[in-house]
Amino acid sequence: MEPPPAGALTRDCLIHIFTFLEAAELSRAARVSEAWNDAAESNWLWRKLCLVRWIFCSLSDVEDGINSWKKYYIHRSKIEQHMASGCGGADYTCITFRGHRGRITGLQYWSNPDNPFDTMNGKSVVCTTSTDCTLRAWSIQEGKQVWSTPVQEEPLVKLLTVPQQGLVITADSKGNIKAWNGRTGEELAVFATSCTVCNLVAYNMDTQHCLIVGTGEGTLITLTIPNLNQISRLSLIDVNPVDFLLVSPDHKYAIAGSKSNEVLTKVLRTESLMDGLDDDRLAADSLQINSCFTACWLPKASSRVVTMTKANAAGFQKSIITFELMCQTRKNKIEIQGKQVGNFTYEDAGWNDLLLEGHGINTIIIAHNTEMKLFSIDGVQLASYHEHKNTISGISVDPFRVVTASMDLSLRVYTWKRQPNRRLSLESNYHLLGGSHMRSRGFTNVVFDHGSIVGTVQTHDGKDVLKAYNFNV
Numbered sequence: 273m274e275p276p277p278a279g280a281l282t283r284d285c286l287i288h289i290f291t292f293l294e295a296a297e298l299s300r301a302a303r304v305s306e307a308w309n310d311a312a313e314s315n316w317l318w319r320k321l322c323l324v325r326w327i328f329c330s331l332s333d334v335e336d337g338i339n340s341w342k343k344y345y346i347h348r349s350k351i352e353q354h355m356a357s358g359c360g361g362a363d364y365t366c367i368t369f370r371g372h373r374g375r376i377t378g379l380q381y382w383s384n385p386d387n388p389f390d391t392m393n394g395k396s397v398v399c400t401t402s403t404d405c406t407l408r409a410w411s412i413q414e415g416k417q418v419w420s421t422p423v424q425e426e427p428l429v430k431l432l433t434v435p436q437q438g439l440v441i442t443a444d445s446k447g448n449i450k451a452w453n454g455r456t457g458e459e460l461a462v463f464a465t466s467c468t469v470c471n472l473v474a475y476n477m478d479t480q481h482c483l484i485v486g487t488g489e490g491t492l493i494t495l496t497i498p499n500l501n502q503i504s505r506l507s508l509i510d511v512n513p514v515d516f517l518l519v520s521p522d523h524k525y526a527i528a529g530s531k532s533n534e535v536l537t538k539v540l541r542t543e544s545l546m547d548g549l550d551d552d553r554l555a556a557d558s559l560q561i562n563s564c565f566t567a568c569w570l571p572k573a574s575s576r577v578v579t580m581t582k583a584n585a586a587g588f589q590k591s592i593i594t595f596e597l598m599c600q601t602r603k604n605k606i607e608i609q610g611k612q613v614g615n616f617t618y619e620d621a622g623w624n625d626l627l628l629e630g631h632g633i634n635t636i637i638i639a640h641n642t643e644m645k646l647f648s649i650d651g652v653q654l655a656s657y658h659e660h661k662n663t664i665s666g667i668s669v670d671p672f673r674v675v676t677a678s679m680d681l682s683l684r685v686y687t688w689k690r691q692p693n694r695r696l697s698l699e700s701n702y703h704l705l706g707g708s709h710m711r712s713r714g715f716t717n718v719v720f721d722h723g724s725i726v727g728t729v730q731t732h733d734g735k736d737v738l739k740a741y742n743f744n745v
Contacts, residue, residue, distance in 0.1 A: 286311035295321055295345060318342040326672065351723055351743055362744075367415045368707075369738035374403035376728045376736040378431025379717050382409060382440060382454045396724045399440050399454070400738065401428035407442055407452060412724045412740050419457035432472040437481055439498055443469035449485060451498045463500035465493060471517035473526070475542050482546060486514030486528055494545045504545050509535050516566055522574035525597055525608070527567050537564035539577070539597065539608055559597070559608040566628050570594070570649075571671075573633040576613070578649070580628055583617055590618045590626075592636060594649040616651025629669045631688070635696050637674065639664040644676060646698065655697045659684045666717040666727075674698055677727050679714030681706040683741075685725070706739050715739075 281289070290298055290312055298321070302312035311317075318341035326348070378401035396412035405427055409418040426444035433440050433454065440452040447465035449472075452458065468488035474497060475482055481497040490509030495502055508514065512530040519526050519542065526545070529537030539559040563581040570576040575597040583589035594614035599606050620626065620640050627639040635654070636647045641663055646654040662680035674686040682705050686698040706715055706729050713730040720726065725741045 280307065283307070283311050287314050287317060290314075290317055291320065295349070313342065315341050318345050321345055322348075348722070364741045364743045365415075366704075367412070367740045367742065369410050369415075369417070369740060370735070371408060371417055371420070372400065372402040372404050372406065372737070373735050374405075374427070375730070375734065376716075376738070377401050377403060377427070377429050378442075379719055379726065379728050379738070380431055380433040381719055381721055381726075382433045382435060383721070384435040396721055396742070397454075398719065398726050398738070398740075399431060399433055400728070401431040401442055402736070403427040403429075405444075407431070407440065407457065409440075409454070409457065410738065410740070412726065412742050415740075415742075421452065421457050421459070430469050430472050432474060432483075434474050434481070434497060436476075437497060441472060441474070441483060441497075443472060443485070447487070449483075449495070449500060451500055460498050461500040463495055463502070467491070468513075470513045470515060471528075473517050473519045475519045475523040475526070477523065477543060477546055480546065482542070484517060484519070484526060484542075484545065486517040488513040490514060490530070492517075492526075492528060492540075492545070506545075508538060518567060518569060520569050520574050520577070520597075521571050524574065525577070527577055529561070529564050529567070531565040537561040537567070537579070539610070541599065541606065541608065544606075557606070557608075559610050561595075561610075566626065568628045568630045568636075570630040570633055570635075576630075576633065576649075577610075578614075578628065578630055578636055580618075580626070588619055590620065592616050592618055592638075592647070592649075592651070594634075594636075614649030614651070616647065618647075625663065627664065627667050629667055631669055631671075631674075632696065637667065637669060639667050639676065642678070646696070648695075654695055657684075657686070657698070657700060659700055659703070662714060665715060668718050668720055670720070672722075673720065675718050675720050675725055677715035677718035679716075681709055681712055681714045681729070683715060683718055683725060683727055704739075704741050712737075 298312050302309045322345050382399045383395045383397045397409055399409050401407050405424040406420050408420045411418050426446045428442050429445050430443035438454045440454045443449050447467045447469050449463045451461040470488055471486035473484050483495045483497050485493040490512050492506045492508045494504045509530050512532045512535050514528050515531045517528045525539055526542050527539045544557050561579055564579045567579045578594045581591045583591040595610035596613045598609050629637040634649045638645050642660045644657045660678040660680050662678050664676050664678050666677035668675045676684045682703045684703055685701045689697050689699045691697050715727045716730050718727040723743050727739050729737050729739055
């Protein structure tokens, strides 16, 4: 580019001045002259606008290129405009997917829900498993089934998608685990656990992708992906099932436990699972937590785990304890240690239906019955919401939104907001309705990405359906 004429502002001066402009003003400034256009299209300016407007931005998912941050800003602004108003027809299209002849037991996105540019290319695909013994894939934008597997010998009870590998993993009621090609539905590998499967989680360490299986007999089985070759098998919990199994956001730790009061929850290093950790080393190589019956990770503090334990014999009081995990080497052994960084008591009338989720580095979401509450890790109640008329059956959380599913046959959409006191809260936006109670019992699960929301609807005739809400861009 030629140097500016005498008396004209340099590019750096223009960029500094443009930092005081909003997005619409910056777009108008870009039309003044070639020099102004060059300055106004600066990636640095649009990145600053993104970070000022939104609490979190998926930096790693932004495409390389001169206008990538501008594209991100424009695309996300349009989606948020439609998601904020939620007017049927104008903002979104509702599609009902039918095809399963049984209960839907699993629902996950096969397309990467964390990539905001996937929805720009119309690639929102979800997978479902069912008691009708089939695995199916559905295209949200196209409004049709993409593929279905042949009918399997047993009902499919667990589902896990691995978008980065293009894989779908299922478990049936007899404990047979299968890996499938997510694009075609072709079967790739099978592994027989010889017992019921309670949980499936995936993680990657360096270049190796692994699957951890929690069974009904209290064992943890670690397999390679996609070949499903066994790496290790641990007797984690005597007799009791592995009711919850979660891998930390950085894939460094795994936490597993049971809802039984007498069972110790254990935190393990995923690296040790790949090194052939056996039962003899389990006690020394794990952190044990008493009476924990559910847990969650705080996604922006990858070593922080939130645990929920019974605080009294009656069970009406729960202790919500947050630990910061760390590893220390002692006598050539790596030990996991947990430093308590938050603790408070939560009271409710029961505990089996509590839903626990984490957000950011210090925000906890608890949904129980018809109510959802936000807490800081030290117990300060940030907000409370009573938007549903029946039990909240599912909750989905990302850095931008929260969506709840309820047996009142509605989904509720919230967006994260920063209050003047710098504390986080949720703005309750609108309901998405799922149809008539004459045919349906209610929503049982919900997932969403940057441009769509999908829920499973339990029907009276036992043939569950999907309700998909595709937001216009």
